[in-house]
Amino acid sequence: MNKPIPVILDADPGHDDAIAWVVANASKDLKILACTAVNGNCNVYKAAYNSQRIMALIGLDVPVARGRNCPLYRQRLQAPTNVHGESGLDGPPLPEPKRELDSRSAAQLMADVLKESDEKVTIVATGPLTNVATLLLGYPELKEKIQTISIMGGGIKYGNWTPAAEFNILVDPEAADIVFRSGIPVIMAGLDVTEKALVYPEDVEAIRQIGNPVSEIVWRWLEFFYKFHLNLGYPGAPMHDLCAVMALIHPEVFRIEEMYVEVETEGYYSVGQTVGDINHITDHQPNTRALMDVDRRRFIDLMIDYIRSYSEVK
Numbered sequence: 001m002n003k004p005i006p007v008i009l010d011a012d013p014g015h016d017d018a019i020a021w022v023v024a025n026a027s028k029d030l031k032i033l034a035c036t037a038v039n040g041n042c043n044v045y046k047a048a049y050n051s052q053r054i055m056a057l058i059g060l061d062v063p064v065a066r067g068r069n070c071p072l073y074r075q076r077l078q079a080p081t082n083v084h085g086e087s088g089l090d091g092p093p094l095p096e097p098k099r100e101l102d103s104r105s106a107a108q109l110m111a112d113v114l115k116e117s118d119e120k121v122t123i124v125a126t127g128p129l130t131n132v133a134t135l136l137l138g139y140p141e142l143k144e145k146i147q148t149i150s151i152m153g154g155g156i157k158y159g160n161w162t163p164a165a166e167f168n169i170l171v172d173p174e175a176a177d178i179v180f181r182s183g184i185p186v187i188m189a190g191l192d193v194t195e196k197a198l199v200y201p202e203d204v205e206a207i208r209q210i211g212n213p214v215s216e217i218v219w220r221w222l223e224f225f226y227k228f229h230l231n232l233g234y235p236g237a238p239m240h241d242l243c244a245v246m247a248l249i250h251p252e253v254f255r256i257e258e259m260y261v262e263v264e265t266e267g268y269y270s271v272g273q274t275v276g277d278i279n280h281i282t283d284h285q286p287n288t289r290a291l292m293d294v295d296r297r298r299f300i301d302l303m304i305d306y307i308r309s310y311s312e313v314k
């Protein structure tokens with residue numbers, strides 16, 4: 001077995017963020033060093049509380065810290081509460097936090113984890129990139145300690161919050177710009193792939209049948225998340241954020257294209273767009289491995305297996 005990849009999980013949980021953490025924690029191929037909460041699906045106070053409650057549910061006991069409650073330069077853009085609910089993670093009741101919030105800021109905690117690690121660390125960022133950019137701005141000397149930044153964000157072909165922009169990038173385009181320009185390899189799970197990673201009602205039923213304490217929560221999260229997407233005309237619930245985790249542990253289920261990606265920070269209609277040089281028109285070397293397609297069946301089966309693994313006595 002390969003050595004597990006050391007990771008920091010940065011998110012704004014969020015139902016699909018939460019499921020990404022459920023799988024990351026179940027995988028023996030990842031070693032989670034810390035969790036950090038970012039403003040996005042809900043404000044950062046709710047995101048931090050949700051992070052702590054997810055950690056209590058899955059038995060993850062690592063430092064957890066809160067980031068700033070707004071993007072780097074812009075006003076807060078809040079997801080409407082019908083996406084993830086008033087709490088940011090509506091649905092079944094969750095256990096109360098077992099681990100106190102760390103007194104450090106998210107960026108400070110990330111920096112300390114990087115300094116203390118003998119190996120390079122991968123950051124999995126499934127919300128706006130505010131915390132990651134704050135880390136890169138404050139501690140540029142630590143860039144070399146970061147192996148990869150695996151994000152859910154953007155879309156090479158289209159957006160979901162505007163025709164051009166996906167939510168996570170639109171919330172903090174300047175932060176995303178800093179990440180893509182950092183020189184650190186980026187794995188991008190954009191809408192091109194995440195909207196193909198759909199959970200259908202029969203998959204929810206398969207998870208319900210598992211009957212362990214984690215699956216009991218996950219199927220109810222999926223039920224909530226699915227309702228919102230059904231109203232929008234989706235045939236299932238997209239597991240956006242799980243793609244950023246699965247890309248590290250099961251890259252074989254994706255079709256991946258290397259390309260240069262930059263972020264539009266000024267366009268009137270296109271602010272927040274991830275502009276991908278998919279046809280290699282420029283001289284730029286690729287900075288991104290963009291996930292473009294997924295074997296949905298294998299992806300969902302893996303997800304179900306990881307959820308089932310919580311039935312095993314640890």
Ligand code: BDR
Pocket residue numbers: 014015016017041079083126127152160166167168240241
């Ligand atoms: C992204 O926005 C959030 O609602 C999801 O958690 C995901 O990270 C999709 O645009």
Ligand code: CA
Pocket residue numbers: 011012013014016017041126127241
């Ligand atoms: Ca998210």
